[in-house]
Amino acid sequence: MNLSQQGQVPKVSLTTPVPRDEDGTFPGEGWFYYWKTSASLWKGKLQENQKGPNIIVPLNWSFHSETGDKFDFADHRPETDLKKLCVIAEQLNKRIIFLLALSPAPFLPNGGLPHFLARTMAVNEDGLGSMAVDADGSFNKMYSFFDSRVYQAFTRFTHELAQYFSRSGINADVWGLRSFSYCRFRGARSFMTDRSIVFEQSFARYLKARKEEKGDVPEGALEEELLKLEYTQTIERLYLENARQSFSAHWEGLLNYCFIGSSQEDTFMRMGNLHNESKYSFDLLESMTQDRIPSTVLLPARVKRSVLTRQSEDLVMSSFLTEKLQSYEDEEATVFSPLVHFEFMEGVHSARKARHDWGVNGVLPYLRIAYPFTYLIRPQDYKPREEDYGQSDRLYFYMGSSLNQSNFHIMLKRFMSGERVLLDRTYLGEEFEKKLQIFFHENSLKVERVNFQTSIENITLGEGRLVIFDGEKLKELDEAKLFNFWQRVIETFTLKLISLDIPQGVLYFWRTRPANAHELTYEEIRRLSLYNPSSYKKKFTITVPKNTVLMKVIDADRSEVTPRPSQLEVLMLPEGSVSVDLGSFS
Amino acid sequence: MMKNLFLIYGHNPQLNYTIYGVFEPHGGFDTEALASFFQEERGHQVNPSSLPYISGILSFEELKNHAFELCRERRCDRIVLLSLDDYNQALEENSSPEEFFKHLSLNGESLENLGEEGSKGLLGKLFR
Numbered sequence: 001m002n003l004s005q006q007g008q009v010p011k012v013s014l015t016t017p018v019p020r021d022e023d024g025t026f027p028g029e030g031w032f033y034y035w036k037t038s039a040s041l042w043k044g045k046l047q048e049n050q051k052g053p054n055i056i057v058p059l060n061w062s063f064h065s066e067t068g069d070k071f072d073f074a075d076h077r078p079e080t081d082l083k084k085l086c087v088i089a090e091q092l093n094k095r096i097i098f099l100l101a102l103s104p105a106p107f108l109p110n111g112g113l114p115h116f117l118a119r120t121m122a123v124n125e126d127g128l129g130s131m132a133v134d135a136d137g138s139f140n141k142m143y144s145f146f147d148s149r150v151y152q153a154f155t156r157f158t159h160e161l162a163q164y165f166s167r168s169g170i171n172a173d174v175w176g177l178r179s180f181s182y183c184r185f186r187g188a189r190s191f192m193t194d195r196s197i198v199f200e201q202s203f204a205r206y207l208k209a210r211k212e213e214k215g216d217v218p219e220g221a222l223e224e225e226l227l228k229l230e231y232t233q234t235i236e237r238l239y240l241e242n243a244r245q246s247f248s249a250h251w252e253g254l255l256n257y258c259f260i261g262s263s264q265e266d267t268f269m270r271m272g273n274l275h276n277e278s279k280y281s282f283d284l285l286e287s288m289t290q291d292r293i294p295s296t297v298l299l300p301a302r303v304k305r306s307v308l309t310r311q312s313e314d315l316v317m318s319s320f321l322t323e324k325l326q327s328y329e330d331e332e333a334t335v336f337s338p339l340v341h342f343e344f345m346e347g348v349h350s351a352r353k354a355r356h357d358w359g360v361n362g363v364l365p366y367l368r369i370a371y372p373f374t375y376l377i378r379p380q381d382y383k384p385r386e387e388d389y390g391q392s393d394r395l396y397f398y399m400g401s402s403l404n405q406s407n408f409h410i411m412l413k414r415f416m417s418g419e420r421v422l423l424d425r426t427y428l429g430e431e432f433e434k435k436l437q438i439f440f441h442e443n444s445l446k447v448e449r450v451n452f453q454t455s456i457e458n459i460t461l462g463e464g465r466l467v468i469f470d471g472e473k474l475k476e477l478d479e480a481k482l483f484n485f486w487q488r489v490i491e492t493f494t495l496k497l498i499s500l501d502i503p504q505g506v507l508y509f510w511r512t513r514p515a516n517a518h519e520l521t522y523e524e525i526r527r528l529s530l531y532n533p534s535s536y537k538k539k540f541t542i543t544v545p546k547n548t549v550l551m552k553v554i555d556a557d558r559s560e561v562t563p564r565p566s567q568l569e570v571l572m573l574p575e576g577s578v579s580v581d582l583g584s585f586s
Numbered sequence: 587m588m589k590n591l592f593l594i595y596g597h598n599p600q601l602n603y604t605i606y607g608v609f610e611p612h613g614g615f616d617t618e619a620l621a622s623f624f625q626e627e628r629g630h631q632v633n634p635s636s637l638p639y640i641s642g643i644l645s646f647e648e649l650k651n652h653a654f655e656l657c658r659e660r661r662c663d664r665i666v667l668l669s670l671d672d673y674n675q676a677l678e679e680n681s682s683p684e685e686f687f688k689h690l691s692l693n694g695e696s697l698e699n700l701g702e703e704g705s706k707g708l709l710g711k712l713f714r
Contacts, residue, residue, distance in 0.1 A: 121678050126639070127596055128606060129674040139686065141677060185617075185637045265617055265638040268594075268607030271683070272614030279616075360635065 025049075027107070027135055027297035028304060029317055031056045034085055035063040039078035043088045052317060054325070055089050057082075058099040058107065058177065061157050062114040068153045073164040083168040096172040097325070099255065100158070100247075102239040103178050103192035104142035106132035106262045107297055111142035111191065117150050118143040122194040124264065130191065132181070132262040133270040135300045142191055144198040146235060154239060158246040165250055173252040176243050178236070180256060180292050182283045183263040185359075187346070187377060188290040191262075192236055206231045222401060222427060230404075233381050255324060258292035260284055261299045275303040278505075281533040284311050285509050288338050290377045293321050306557070306575040307533040314529060314555065314579065315509060336511035336527050341495055342367055342375040344397040345382070345407055361424055361471035362482035363397065370487070371497060373509050384410060389417040392463070393496055396421045399471075400428030408432055412439060418463035420493055424471035436468075453477060453485045465493070496584070498526075498545045505534035506572065515583070522583035525551070529579040530559070532572040542568040544582070551581040590691050591662040593653050595643075596670045603643035604636065606670070608656060611687045623659070628652055650697060657699045668694035 025037045025045060030052045037045060046055065064080055065071045074081035082098075089096045104111030110118040111130075122130040122142040130142035144150065164170075179191040207227070211217055218224040244251050260280050261270065269276065280299065287294035296304050296312055304312075319336045326335070344358050358364035358377070367375050380402060396419060398411045415421045425433075440447060440459065448458040454473035459466040467489070474482060490497075502508055508530045515522040526548070532538050544550060544566050553561045558576035562569040568580065594606040608615050615623075617638040624630040624640050630652070633641055643649045650667065657665035668676070668690060676689040 121674065123674065126606065127670045127674075128594070129677040131677055137683060139677070139681070139683060183638065263638075264606070268609050269614050269616060271607075271611075272609040273612055274614050274616070276616055 024136060028299075028301070028309075029056065029295055029297060029312060029321075030054050031058065031295075031297050033058070033060075034082075035060050035079055037079075039081055039084060042085060043091070046088060046092055046094070050092070050094060053095060054097050055085075055094050056097045056099060057085065058101065058105065059161070060108060061101070061112050061154075062108070062110065064161070065114050065153075065157060066116070068114055068116055069156065071157070071160045071164075073161070074168070082164070083170055086170050086172050089172075098172055098174045099177040100161075100174055100243055101179065102176045102236065102243060102254075103145060103190060104130065105177065105179050106140055106142070106181070106191055106259050107134060109138070109140055111140065113143050113150065114153070117147070117153055119149075120144045120147055120196050120198040122191075122199075123196040124189070124193060125195060126264070127195065128264060130194070131267060132191075132259065132298060133267055135298055137270075137273065137300075144194050144196045145192055145239070146194055146196075146199045146202045148202070151235075151238065151242075155242055158243050162246040162248075162250070165247070170250075172250070174243075174247045174250045175252050176240055176254040178254065178256045180258045180287075180290075181262040181264075181266075182258045182260065182287045182290065182292070182294075183265055184279070184283060184286065185265075186263075188258055188287065188292055189263065190232070190236075192232060194232075202235075203228060203231050206234075226402065226404075229380065252325075256292045257295050258283075258287035258290065259298050260287070260294055260296050275299070277303055277305065277308060278533045281308055281311060281507055281531060284308065284316070285373050285507060288315065288320055288509075289373050289375050291379070291382075293324060307531050307577060310555075310557065310577050311509075311529075311531060314577075315511070319511060336513045336525075338376070339374050339510035339512040339526060340376045340394060341371060341497060342395050342397065344375060344377045345399060345402065346377050346380050358397065358399070361426070361474045362477070362479075363486050365479075366483050366486040369483070370499060372507075374497075380404070380407065389414060389419065391419060394419070395490070395493055395495070398423045400425045400432070403428065403432055408435065415459075415461060415464045415466045420465045421467070422489075423466065423468045425468050426471040452488070453481065456489075498548075500528075500542055501540070502530070502542075503538050503540050505532065505536060506538050506540070507531045507533065519583065522549075522585050524584045526582045526584055527579055528582065529555075530570065530572065530577060532559070532574060532576045535574045537574065538570075538572045538576075540570055542570060544568060547585050549583045549585075551583045554579045554581065588664065588691075589662045590687075591657050591660055591665040592687075592690050592694075593656070593665055593667050594670065594673045595649060595667060602641065603646065603649045605640040605643070605649070605652075606673075607639075610660070610662070611683075613660075623656070624652070627659075628655060650695075654697050654699070657697060662699060664696050664698045666691060666694045666696050 025033050026049045027033065030050065032046065032050065032055050034042065034057060064073060072080045074083060086096050101112045104122060120143060122144045124130050132140050134140050180188045181191065182188050218227050240254065260283050284294040294316055296308060320338065322335050323337055396414055398407065398421065400423065411421055411423065443461065445459050445461060450456045450458065454470045457468040474485065477485065500508065508528060511527045513525050515525055519525060550563055550568065556578040558573040559578035560571045561578055561580060591608065591610050593608045596604050596606060608620060620640060621632045621637065625632050631642065643652065653665045653667055672694045676686055676693065680686040680689050
């Protein structure tokens with residue numbers, strides 16, 4: 001359900017910012033910019049302003065090294081004393097989470113690079129210089145991470161930082177941070193993405209090396225775009241591995257953050273000091289469907305009014321982020337996770353050549369209307385763990401144009417594990433077509449062929465089902481036919497889907513968790529959170545689905561929920577929000 | 587003080603001229619308003635798959651005509667058309683938003699709105 005489809009009137013604000021002193025140091029969500037205030041004030045300020053259990057501290061490379069070969073870790077400036085920060089956190093009974101940027105960081109000047117390394121501005125896929133507007137209205141320009149000097153300096157920095165951690169007995173967790181923006185038309189975009197001259201030169205060297213090793217050259221724009229993606233991922237992994245090895249015992253993992261208000265569309269709006277708060281609310285929810293942690297730290301406090309802040313607190317800080325931070329240490333934690341019925345492998349974007357994503361064949365636009373935010377778009381390099389196979393309440397979508405060897409094998413393994421897989425064969429390589437035919441033949445699988453708006457092949461193996469369709473033909477259909485097509489296709493699968501008739505302008509988000517020992521009547525607890533970022537009062541009725549019982553109404557703010565037999569009557573004032581827990585049984 | 591509107595455009599053989607963004611130092615357009623203006627006021631078929639950008643403008647002359655109408659709608663004194671290179675150069679060479687806007691206003695191709703009142707079109711209704 002994107003904004004244009006919802007027919008919302010965007011709430012655009014244009015006012016002069018009046019920043020509070022703390023806004024610069026505490027941009028929200030438990031983040032603390034230690035370099036923006038005197039070390040002598042750290043304790044008092046943290047005591048006064050830091051509410052949650054965690055203090056999220058992004059490490060500011062340029063603050064610790066102006067020259068790249070000399071570093072200041074508590075040597076000269078007291079504000080570089082990270083050990084002191086950890087001691088204060090301990091005194092305040094808080095947990096410090098250090099974030100180490102592994103890509104340009106949109107909340108830091110020069111994307112976090114020391115001044116002397118900020119040489120070649122990064123350029124996005126459209127050819128626009130990469131930048132983000134910070135909460136105080138300043139422009140943070142991003143510089144290329146594909147410059148070998150940047151990588152060498154990063155290596156020195158992580159080495160020195162890790163040494164300092166070890167020397168000073170810092171025992172806090174370090175997480176790698178990858179930064180993304182979210183565009184409602186194009187999905188999540190990494191700030192690592194670069195098409196500057198430095199990137200193109202290093203990519204040319206990569207192609208040359210590849211040609212010498214494998215003897216092949218990219219054929220066509222799409223293949224070149226895929227190779228650029230592959231090359232970008234290779235360099236990303238270099239930065240990641242470097243940091244992981246430097247910090248070894250302190251290293252906790254990788255966090256992918258999506259910074260709300262940092263897409264190119266937002267940047268142009270924000271250059272004129274305009275903000276669209278309803279859109280930010282929508283983007284925050286969509287970011288989670290891209291498996292990225294949404295953050296509002298780039299937004300000024302005045303635009304983070306009730307709904308956006310509540311979304312951030314309810315859905316991100318006490319749920320989504322908690323889950324990410326626990327994933328490595330507490331697998332059994334029963335926090336709510338986003339409810340996912342549809343899992344996609346990310347498509348390929350190339351503004352200048354072709355677009356091969358899930359908007360083109362109409363499935364994502366359909367789901368955005370019918371089952372908003374119950375999908376998850378995985379990055380192309382995502383590799384499931386063994387225990388992730390065999391999910392029965394999920395459909396998996398793969399796009400022919402962006403399949404590689406690894407994804408192809410994951411797709412077949414899913415099918416063989418009894419999962420339901422849909423493959424759009426648009427631009428599916430000849431090699432994969434052949435492999436599929438061999439796979440069907442070797443396993444004596446019967447291929448049923450159906451013609452409904454496009455050619456569809458249906459293959460079953462035990463519980464597993466593989467549906468292969470030609471997405472290219474779907475492009476010719478109008479919106480109504482396309483929606484009908486996807487409705488019919490999805491109905492052929494048995495899923496515990498809940499369709500709600502919610503008025504335009506109200507956003508809702510489903511989460512789920514297993515029932516605990518006190519809730520054995522239920523199999524699963526689903527939490528429905530409703531938000532009204534519009535300026536209008538909304539009154540509507542929700543039909544409680546079959547085999548589902550209302551357990552409780554929570555966090556009602558400017559909202560009322562009145563239970564009726566099999567229904568809930570909901571009244572939401574502007575900026576209102578409320579959640580309901582529903583127990584689900586077979 | 588002169589009220590400037592800035593338009594960033596690019597050109598490539600497949601998408602012809604593309605408008606990447608239109609903004610003022612204190613104001614601008616959201617994508618819906620810009621797309622509606624092109625679709626409804628200018629009769630330009632907006633390609634949904636190119637959003638948030640407006641693509642498919644066939645010539646620089648056509649781009650200038652659209653730009654001039656945008657300028658009239660917003661009752662700006664002038665609109666400055668800046669290529670991707672102009673825009674990127676302004677970003678590279680300037681650190682503060684003030685310097686950036688000053689740089690933009692001194693570069694690119696400028697179209698003056700010579701005193702004519704803005705129209706009563708879509709953007710006028712939305713933004714006044």
